[in-house]
Amino acid sequence: MTAFIAKAFGLGSILAAILLIVALLRQLIVMFGFLLALVKFVIIMAFVVIIVMIVLAILQDRSRRRREEQEL
Numbered sequence: 001m002t003a004f005i006a007k008a009f010g011l012g013s014i015l016a017a018i019l020l021i022v023a024l025l026r027q028l029i030v031m032f033g034f035l036l037a038l039v040k041f042v043i044i045m046a047f048v049v050i051i052v053m054i055v056l057a058i059l060q061d062r063s064r065r066r067r068e069e070q071e072l
Helices: 002-071
Strands: none
Touching: none
16 A cells, blocks of 8 residues: 555656646746747837937938028
8 A cells, every 4th residue: 555655646746747847838938938029029129219310310411401501
């Protein structure tokens, strides 16, 4: 009887360890997915900021050229 209980506890602990590893891997995959989404968001925001800065520089240059033309 004790051998059966020892074997059952051994199998139960192995099963519990496997389930724990699976749960941790799921959380790890979710965390990596969240981090990748965050990195993508940061990259997109950087491109948007760069495009806005380029547009503002173009508009400032056009405004400066118009002022120079009106002064002449």
